[in-house]
Amino acid sequence: MLGALVDAGAGEIAFPTRPVRFIVPYAPGGGADTLARSVGVPLAEIVGQTVVIDNRGGGGTILGSDIAAKAPPDGHTIIMITSTHAVVSSLYKKLPYDPIADFSPVIRVASAPNILVVHPSIGVSTVKELVALATSKPGQLVYASSGNGGGSHLAMELFRSVTHIDLIHVPHRGTGPAMIDLLSGQAKLMFGGLIGTLPHVKSGRLKTLAISSAHRSQLLPDVPTIAESGYPDFEAATWYGVAAPARTPIPVINKLNQAIRQALQDRRFSQRITSQGAAPSPNSPAEFAAFIKTEVAKWGKVVRDAGAHAD
Known part of the structure; x- marks a missing residue:
């Protein structure tokens, strides 16, 4: 169990010591909610604590994201973020949080074309x-x-x-x-x-x-990617990942990454996401942080060029 691993070394942070709140900034029933619940079941078994799914839909994910950003940075509150997380700062003139500075990326969970x-x-x-x-x-x-x-x-x-x-x-x-x-x-x-x-x-x-993804889908193996079709710089997959509030201790972030990575290997999770047309795409906290920054810049330019806005 994760708790035993964290407690093993002298001076290490005890985590988790109580149920983990898993915020989903969407209403129940959508793709992000399905993935969060699919991760939550094996994750609870791995960490030895209940994982409570907390749906906080509203405001184009802003409501739930703001709650997560302002939660205590101890790892007991995490959030399922999606591609929208990288777009909101360009679509809205003002946000109550910074999508990069106010979050500690944990792991990318899956991507769907x-x-x-x-x-x-x-x-x-x-x-x-x-x-x-x-x-x-x-x-x-x-x-x-x-x-x-x-x-x-x-x-x-x-x-x-x-x-x-x-x-x-x-x-x-x-x-x-x-x-x-x-x-x-x-x-x-x-x-x-x-x-x-x-x-x-x-x-x-x-x-x-x-x-639209970088690689072909197992569900449509004969359908080429847009990159294969002559536009190598094109990729527009929907991605899902887990983040914690900024300033969450690095040892806790690493343990969450380890536990969620293990949860992604659970057969229940793989069956569920395959049925949704998605594929696991785990990475390290540092890799996920760099990926989010790249996505914010990429989609910010697309939003500006398109003149899109949501407020």
């Missing part, structure tokens, strides 16, 4: 053909998104910037309405989550051109 899908009516089968079509019809192809500043919006804006094509953005209030617009043919293309979009691809109502 989006897929670039088109309505069959536009008659393209590859990224190259889509770019050629859009280039021949500047400002005419409509793409749908789940909302201004959302993941599907920013992924398409990144795609637009690397391909130099001109598209019309139609934001919606959520993924469901955006998908309806795409399925009807009113919109012609969209980045969609793998699991939610795949049934429409299998039914023939949508066509998949490429996947």
Whole structure:
């Protein structure tokens, strides 16, 4: 057990000494909540303490993140952060916390790709053909998104910037309405989550051109990445990770990393995330911190270039 390991050396910090609060800055039932609960079960067994999932949705993850940032930095409060954590500082003019300075990254847990899908009516089968079509019809192809500043919006804006094509953005209030617009043919293309979009691809109502992650998905092994399709700098996967409040002692951060890394190897976790179209992607605290800084800079530029904002 983790507690026994931490207590083993003289002068080391006793951790954990009580239940661990695992904040999820989303409502129950979404991808982040599912992953947090999937990690929480084996994690509780490993550390020998209860892991309490605390859903604090609201404000585009700001509410839950602010609570986590202001919690005592002793490791007994952790938070499931996602790609949104790297975007909020660019989307909102003012935040009650700093997404980098006020958190101690622990570990990246998993990443999940989006897929670039088109309505069959536009008659393209590859990224190259889509770019050629859009280039021949500047400002005419409509793409749908789940909302201004959302993941599907920013992924398409990144795609637009690397391909130099001109598209019309139609934001919606959520993924469901955006998908309806795409399925009807009113919109012609969209980045969609793998699991939610795949049934429409299998039914023939949508066509998949490429996947947004750096590597191909086991669920769609024949679908190329956008990087493979001629744009090597493109990657727009949704990632999930765990962080603690800033100034959490390094030995505690390292023990959390060790315990969560062990939890990710649990069969219950691997089965659950595979069903969500995600893949484990653990790293060290230092690697995760560097990754977050890179993501903040990357998506900050995309947000500024797109003129996106959420307030």
